[in-house]
Amino acid sequence: MGKSSKDKRDAYYRLAKEEGWRARSAYKLLQLDEEFNLFEGVTRVVDLCAAPGSWSQVLSRVLIKGEKFGRAGWQDKQKNMRDYVLGGGSGGEKKEKEEGKQEGDVGGEVEKKVESTPKLTPREGVRIVAIDLQPMSPLDGVTTMRADITHPSTIPLMLKALDPDTYDPTLPTSARSSPVDLVISDGAPDVTGLHDLDIYVQSQLLWAALNLALCVLKPGGKFVAKIFRGKDVDLLFAQLKIVFERVRVAKPRSSRASSIEAFVVCEGFCPPEGFMASLERPLGAGTVLPEPPKSDATKPEKKVTSRVREDGAIEIDLGDETDDEDDVEEGGRRWIAPFLACGDLSAYDSDATYHLPKDRVSLDPVQPPTAPPYKRALEMRKLAGGAYGKTKGRAEKAAS
Ligand SMILES: C[S@@+](CC[C@H](N)C(=O)[O-])C[C@H]1O[C@@H](n2cnc3c(N)ncnc32)[C@H](O)[C@@H]1O
Structure with a gap:
């Protein structure tokens, strides 16, 4: 797809270039944060499948620079404006205002000044x-690594990157603790268009991300990952619910309604007692979680069962232990992950086409891919003389 056609079709693609994000995905994370307050109290984060790096950009700007976006940014701006008008503005701001403008301009001036000096x-x-398979251009305060998240050798690299001074490779994974507040994963395979295959590969990425998260998350930590909503996705939610207090599914407004993409937002990491995360023995098909101790006689035993309904859907019954009344379907037995659409309704609709002014200039991407997988294909096409060699053929014809 040409740059201009994407420009016309996708408001977030344009906006990302205008606001300096490396990819439109930045808005997905910002809208998820808007809904779930993901970054509250967070200082240590692992961003999996991170290239070209717009999620890491969001992390860098929010955590390191201390910028605020969305509603929080707007509230901050309003507060600054109020403080300024009521006399709380700094001397420097006031002086500049007094030097420049006449009485009638004050409103606009205040707004401009307050806007240009957000509190960080x-x-x-x-x-x-x-971490990503692809190389990533550097970002302020972000340690970038080129690695495969599905490969066991990635975990020691990640642990070392998290704590370069204290990391001890001789300790088994389970004995090392590098608590992380938040693990995010926007991993996606190169989609083939064959839904079942794409969903399967995506689920493998998700498992890899979850296994990495289990090794580094601190109790109470959060895990956010891209999922493709396929047939058996309920099973995944139920599995996540075993290690997290709250599991919700969210669809940010910047994620196209037409795509099967959504995000699981898991909060309150609470592994079962006796569970030791390890990449030497990662969770996967056939993994048996340790039996919880039966010492607490007051708690009813948790019995997870599943059945395939006539319509093919898999119904998971997590027993009667769920404490979140809202998450329980009528009858109180089957647990369903709540689904939330997030992002303000005033935000752009990612499926809509917006009218653009005639004199609009199309901007270049903020960070062109460093080594995209299609690079070789482009080189080969160029050698062949353009699209499928047609240009070359036509040029030769024209010359003869
Ligand atoms: C949708 S992009 C991520 C965009 C990113 N969150 C951002 O905001 O810029 C998906 C990424 O997953 C990466 N990926 C796919 N499989 C991977 C794997 N096994 N290990 C590491 N990264 C992987 C791809 O290289 C690609 O960069």
């Missing part, structure tokens, strides 16, 4: 590690 609240001890 950087956090202490921030650590961000970003």
Whole structure:
């Protein structure tokens, strides 16, 4: 697809270039944060499948620079404006205002000044590690790594990147603790268009991300990952619910309604007692979780069962232990992951086509891919003389 056709069709693609994000995906994370307050109290984060790096950009700007976006940014701006008008603005701001403008301009001037001096609240001890198969251009305060998240050798690399001074490779994974507040994964395979295959490969990426998260998350930590909503996705939610207190599915407004993509937002990491995360023995098909101790006689035993309904859907019954009344379907037995659409309704609709002014200039991408998988194909096409060699053939014909 040409740059201009994408420009016309996709508001977030254009907006990302205008606002300096490396990819439109930045808005997905910002809209998820808007809904779930993902970054509250967070300082240590792992960003999996991070290239070209727009999610890491969001992390860097929010955690390291202390910028605020969305509703929080707007509220901050309103507060600054109020403080300024009521006399709380700094001397420097006032002086500039007095020097420049006449009485009637004050409103606009205040707005401009307040807008140009947002209060930044950087956090202490921030650590961000970003991993991808593709190389990533550097970002402020982000440690980038080129690695495969499905490969066991990635975990020691990640642990070392998180704590370069204290990391001890001689300790088994289970004995090392590098608590991380948040693990995010926007991993996606190169889609083939064959839905079942794409969903399967995507689920493998998700498993890899979850296994990495289980090894580094601190109790109470959060895990956010892209999923494709396929037939058996209920099973996945139920599995996540075993290690997280809250599991919700969210569809940000910047994610096209026509796509099967959504995000699981898991909060309150609470592995079952006795569970030791390890990449030497990762969770996967056939993994048996340890039996919870039966010492607490007051708690009813948790019995997870599943059955295939006539319509093919898999119904999971998590027993009667769920404490979140809202998550329970009528009858109180089957647990369903709540589904939320997020992002303000005033935000752009990612499926709509917006009218563009005639004199609009199409901007270049903020960070062109460093080594895209299609690079070789482009080189070969160029050698062949353009699209499928047609240009070359035509040029030769024209010359003869
Ligand atoms: C949709 S992009 C991520 C966009 C990113 N969140 C951003 O905001 O810029 C999906 C990424 O997943 C990466 N990926 C796919 N399989 C991977 C794997 N096994 N290990 C690491 N990264 C992988 C791809 O290289 C690609 O960069």
